[in-house]
Amino acid sequence: MEWDRRTFLKTLLTWGISQAGLEWFSRQPKIKRYYQTLATPTPRKLALLVGIDDYGSHYKLKGCVTDVERQRELLIYRFGFAPKDILTLTEQQGTRERIERAFTEHLIQQAKAGDVVLFHFSGYGNYVKENIHDVFPLSSSTRKRGLVPKDGILLTKDTPTTNDFLEETLLLLGQSLATDKLTMVLDTSHQYLGRELEGNLQGRSFPYEAQQPSPEEMTFQTQLKETLKAKNVQAKPSQIVGTLLRAAQHQQVATEIMGNGFSTGLFTYLLTQYLWQATPTSKTIVLLENSSEHMFSIRGQQQQPQLQANQKQPLFTYYLLPVTPQGAEGVIIQVEEKTTATIKLTGLPLSAMQHYELNSCFKVVGSQSLHPIIVQLYFRDGLTGKVRLLEIPQDQTDISPLQKGQLLQETLRVIPKTLGLTVALDKNLERIERVDATSAFASMKIVSSVITAGESGADCVLGRQQKTLILDERDSSKLETEGGYGLFLQGGIPVPNTFGQSGEAIKSAVERLQPALKKLLAIKWWRLTINEGSSGLGLGVTLKNLDQDPSLMLRRQTLRKLSSLKTSLPLTQADFLPSTSFSPNSLQLQYLPQLPQGSRFQCQLENRGDCHIYYLILGVDASGQTTAYLPPQQKNQTQQTAHLSPGESRLVPFSSRGLDWTLASSQGWGQMMIVGSKFPFIKTLETLAEFPGFKLDQGQIFTLEEPLKITQSLLGDLNTSRAFSTELAATLTDSYALDSSTWSTLSIVYQVI
Known part of the structure; x- marks a missing residue:
């Protein structure tokens, strides 16, 4: 379904926004301008994607080509780019001259006013010295940001040097476009910290600086400036047209992470994964907020994404809405037979993707069948998998129910029980x-x-x-x-x-x-249970600080259920705004909430669905201590009774009972995971009852000295393999099977200062 202005407004209503909410929307200048322009279809969407892993010698990366593949799939199947309008340059193709020529011929010469343009680069970056002593005798050399192309590493007698594609050149190319709807994604970095690895992650900063820009590069810059001057445009090498997204901030190192059979840029994976799942919107600030949260639990403050934009900052990432409002965790890229297909796993959280098991199941989105079409994963190689139909619907026996480009939504997540x-x-x-x-x-x-x-x-x-x-x-x-x-x-x-x-x-x-x-x-x-994007429960949570202004601090909610609800709690402005304040032109955006040591906080839980939700909260604080919160239960009950009724909102823990959730006294970061289920946590409750001081009728915060006991009980409660057919259940004896319609785990990461 293509988005237009009518569809945009209709979709807002299906999200549960009242007429008053629509009036609020219409009073927001950026939003009003955006959905007014939706009445006129975008003439064209163009992209140039560059990824280089093999630089020769022993300078090699592993995830840059994967980054390009993920972006390309996202653009085609989620944002409706025509494959012919996406030019990819990988490995040998990614020379400096070819990148600059491709930008000129594929983007500048084709893009018209109002077109959407994306440029992506994954590879090494470094600094390039510029000696300006000859022009200004009292000045010393300065450093420019460089992107290292395939032919950029020159092996000299002493140390390697580089023949860079300068970031200044990239910005001048951006100024040469006829459109300002330009997004540049740079999954690279320039500051080398003296080590190849950051923990177990590969850094993307080349270990040597270039002593000076290449003469050919400076000649090309001069040509660009003269062309801009002829168009009465003042060339500004530091001016950004559109939006620039960096994987790391100044003096930080961008990294790539290895998973089960794949490597990818940490930033690119988080960015594309969220855009695959994001509904109802994919606002740039919310995107970076989400990416920062997941990055923080891996890299802390050592890698934080950066946003730079001109005054016309886009409301939505890439200046686009998805061509279909449904989010997805996968897409069919090839159909082999009537009942089997090759898929790409695109929207699964990184933590889940690293241990995603065979026999996991997906629902086909957009099928013409009157019955749900479910496929099961029977082979996986990294991010590529093969699926087969569990059953051919009766109304689809004469045609192939599987088609290239169909989106897949997770319905069953299988996790090995023997994981170490x-x-x-x-x-x-x-x-x-x-x-x-x-x-x-x-x-x-x-x-x-x-x-x-x-x-x-x-x-x-x-x-x-x-x-x-x-x-x-x-x-x-x-x-x-x-x-x-x-x-x-x-x-x-x-x-x-x-x-x-x-x-x-x-x-x-x-x-x-x-x-x-x-x-x-x-x-x-x-973390393997986090499923904000695929959960079928309508669970929302807001983190509030009791010792400061108790207004909205950080909000998380299940995305898929929210987008499909027709009757729910009324949505507010908070559902469509970032949860932290920011300055559009800031280079040091703070995406995560900062809480002083020893602060008391609460979570406001909301049930926006149509069934009871049983819940508990797990956490790890800045000192490394693991904790759990269990709501009070009714006396003389053998199973969990505390739950959220449909439409109910509740603060936990209850301050009136004298129970406070207090942050650790050490600086660092903490994470909370709010787990919801259609069914009571019977095994978890039994395990907690073994703890000294356990009281059934009181809400309690437990320090988990041996959290594995609670974890195994929790996964036993979430395990739903018994609900499936005998044939399917037989394949899951050594695994936990989690049904997306019955559980949700939301994650909140925060900083302690």
Whole structure:
């Protein structure tokens, strides 16, 4: 279904917006301008996508071509780009000259006023020195941002140098377009911090700066400026036309992450995944807010996306609405037979995608059948899978019910019961240290494999903490020393309270770290259940700070159920605005809420669906402690009774009962996961009842010293394989099967300052 102004307004009504809400919409200048322009279809959508993994020698990345593939699939199947209007340059094609020529011929020469244009680059970036001493004798050299093309690395006698495609050139090319609806996505970085890996993630900053721009590049810039001057346009090398999205901020490193059979840019994956699922809207600020939250639990403050835009900042990402209002977790890219097809898994959360199991099921969107068409995953290679029909609907026996381009929505998520941790060993450890650590981990059932950092995906990294000693404050001399052994998250963030004393034997350290590893495994299980985009429950949550202004701080809600509800709680402005304030031209946007140490907070839960929702809250705080909140139950009941009725809104925990949820006293980040289900958490309640001091009729916040016990009970409660046919259930004996229509897990990440 193509969006037009009538469809836009009609869809707002189906989301539950009242007439008063529409009046509020109509008074917002940006929104009013946007849906007025929807009456005139966009003449054309053009894209140039560049991804380079193999730079020759030993300079190689792994996820850049995957980034290009994800963007291309998103543009075609979600935003309606014609395949012929998307030009991709990968590997050998991504030379500096070809990138600049492609931008000129494919974008500048074709785009007209009002057209939508996207440029994406994934690859190495670095800085390029510019010596301006000859022009300004008292000045020193400056540094420009460079994008390293395929032919950009020049092997000299001493150290490599680069022949860069300058970011200044890219901005001048943007100014040469006839349209200002331009989005540039740069999944690269320029600041090299002296190491190839950030934890277990590959960095995209090239380790060497270029000593000067290439003469050919400067000649091309001069030509662009002269062309702009002939059009009476003043060339401004620093001016941004449209919107520029960066994977990392200044002096930060963009990274790529390895999953189960695939590698991808961390930012590109989060960006495209959210745009596949995003309904009702895909506003740029909300997109970055969502991406930042998921990135923060992997990289902390070491990688934060950046937005730069001119005054005409778009209401929606890419200046577009999706061609269909439904979100999706996959798309059919090829039909082999009447009952089998090849799919791309596109909209699943990164945490789930890394351990997505066979036998998971999807519903075909947009089918003409009167009955739901369900396909089951029977083969998977990275992000590509093969599915087969579980049953051919009676009204589809004479035609193929599967078609290329059909979207797929998750209905059943299958997770292995035997899942363990993958621990990466820091490359800086000595060989004997790695041997001893591997031997010590071999006796741990919760550790499934031990690898060397950078080989494949990992959940955490065992390494030494680096300490900096100030030798002399007068000359700022420092000495880097190695501390004790401890754990880092996969993105290089230290796990709180895991580092021992210097001199500790590594086998002793591994033994000491067992409780922390058990917590990490429990948290890994929790995150595997996150399904904000695919859940069929109408659950919403708002995080509020009781010690400051208790207004909206951060909001999360299930996206799919919200978009399909026709009777629900009335939507408010908060449903369509970012949950944190920002300045459109800010280079340091703060997307996550910041809470002072020791703050008290509450969650407001809302049931926007048509069935009871049972709930509990799990959390990990800035000190690494895991907690759980269970609402009060009725006395003398053997199963959970506390629930949200349809249309009900409730604050938890209840402050009037004297129960407060207080933040840790240490700085860092925390995460809360709000789990909802159509069915009571019977096994979870029984496990919690074993804890000392458990009281059934009181809401309680538990410190989970052994969170794995609660986790296994929780997954047992969410497991719905018993509800399926005997044949299907037989294939799920070693797995948990979670039905998207019966459960939801919403995640909220926050900073403690």
